[in-house]
Amino acid sequence: MANPSYSTAIHYKAPAKVNLYLGVHRGRDERGYHPVDSIMAAIDYCDIVSVAPAPKLTLACEPSVGCIDVSNTCWRAAIALAKLFDFAPNYAITVQKHIPFQAGLGGSSSDAAATILALCDFEHIDKTDPRVMQAARSVGADVPFFLHGEPSYWDGAGNRFSESFAQTLASLEHAPIVLIKPACVGVSTPAAYAAFDEKPTAAAAFAEALEAFRSGDLRRAVKQFSNNLGEVACRLSPEIQQSLSWLRGQQGVLASLVTGSGSSSFALCDSHEAARDIALRAHECSLHSRATKFIMHGPQRISQTKAHTKGHYLVG
Numbered sequence: 001m002a003n004p005s006y007s008t009a010i011h012y013k014a015p016a017k018v019n020l021y022l023g024v025h026r027g028r029d030e031r032g033y034h035p036v037d038s039i040m041a042a043i044d045y046c047d048i049v050s051v052a053p054a055p056k057l058t059l060a061c062e063p064s065v066g067c068i069d070v071s072n073t074c075w076r077a078a079i080a081l082a083k084l085f086d087f088a089p090n091y092a093i094t095v096q097k098h099i100p101f102q103a104g105l106g107g108s109s110s111d112a113a114a115t116i117l118a119l120c121d122f123e124h125i126d127k128t129d130p131r132v133m134q135a136a137r138s139v140g141a142d143v144p145f146f147l148h149g150e151p152s153y154w155d156g157a158g159n160r161f162s163e164s165f166a167q168t169l170a171s172l173e174h175a176p177i178v179l180i181k182p183a184c185v186g187v188s189t190p191a192a193y194a195a196f197d198e199k200p201t202a203a204a205a206f207a208e209a210l211e212a213f214r215s216g217d218l219r220r221a222v223k224q225f226s227n228n229l230g231e232v233a234c235r236l237s238p239e240i241q242q243s244l245s246w247l248r249g250q251q252g253v254l255a256s257l258v259t260g261s262g263s264s265s266f267a268l269c270d271s272h273e274a275a276r277d278i279a280l281r282a283h284e285c286s287l288h289s290r291a292t293k294f295i296m297h298g299p300q301r302i303s304q305t306k307a308h309t310k311g312h313y314l315v316g
């Protein structure tokens, strides 16, 4: 693994997301993207992205995600930002992967956003410059969300900021969440959208959901949690449907849903204890699980000590 000099490296914690509402609509735009209404929130389950100056652009992921070049979102993010701001992307990027991939948790999008933010630090780029968002958008639909990081509504292809719920959903901060994922089951995002095209399912009424999220009443908002791409994921894999049904039957669950294109599902719980108990029981049922909490921000810079302590990374 390429090892950036930790004395000069910048480290970011890159959090995962869940979709609280996802409505996918028929049709594709000129880039092949479906129109969506997406309400996302970040959770405290993080990769660590480290960036250091180097003779040329290099990338390493540990453990491997099977792509360390142009097919990796961090690589694409570095190239896109460098082109827009006219600098040479001579940096070594390393990613400590903790967020499972093909899981609907947006790990690769968050890694890309963290890469962009670290390069902005090195290159003294104003992070509010619209070209920073442009670079994010060019890498993937969910990358712009991570530059904001607060619970928010995105439309277009899911990459156009529409509305923040940071104020109305302030009570979501630190709220308990449990994630579960059938072992060895992943869903490719393009495959999920292709399966949607074959047999589109209608999105839940969005106007009602939007009103509930705006109301500031979390109990009202949770009743509107919905994801029509999750239905597609359940169709593609019976294990996802089974794990979601299992989750729905657990004590302390306020609302549960497949996130994004799957394969993870999540539940907002009535206590951290309930979330931890569900995670333990899921583990006993051979499901991957993680109890954690909602956060109100995207990737955040962390100190060298936190990022790299004798090879162990402090996460979540």
Ligand SMILES: C[C@@](CO)(OP(=O)(O)O)[C@H](O)COP(=O)(O)OP(=O)(O)OC[C@H]1O[C@@H](n2ccc(N)nc2=O)[C@H](O)[C@@H]1O
Pocket: 019, 022, 032, 033, 034, 035, 036, 038, 103, 104, 105, 106, 109, 139, 140, 141, 142, 143, 156, 157, 158, 189, 190, 193, 229, 259, 260, 261, 262
């Ligand atoms: C489904 C969602 C929900 O948040 O997330 P994940 O499940 O991947 O986490 C997103 O729409 C995924 O966003 P992201 O993972 O960034 O997708 P991208 O890499 O940009 O796109 C991968 C492919 O998915 C399809 N795609 C993506 C977004 C969209 N609005 N319509 C699409 O049809 C396209 O085929 C595209 O080529």
Ligand SMILES: Nc1ncnc2c1ncn2[C@@H]1O[C@H](COP(=O)(O)OP(=O)(O)O)[C@@H](O)[C@H]1O
Pocket: 065, 066, 067, 071, 072, 073, 074, 095, 100, 101, 102, 103, 104, 105, 106, 107, 108, 109, 111, 112, 187, 188, 189, 260, 261, 262
């Ligand atoms: N930085 C990255 N981390 C993880 N996967 C990546 C990365 N860059 C590209 N990929 C590719 O993207 C695919 C899924 O990305 P991911 O964001 O984890 O999907 P999802 O959000 O649906 O879980 C992986 O199978 C992998 O091949």
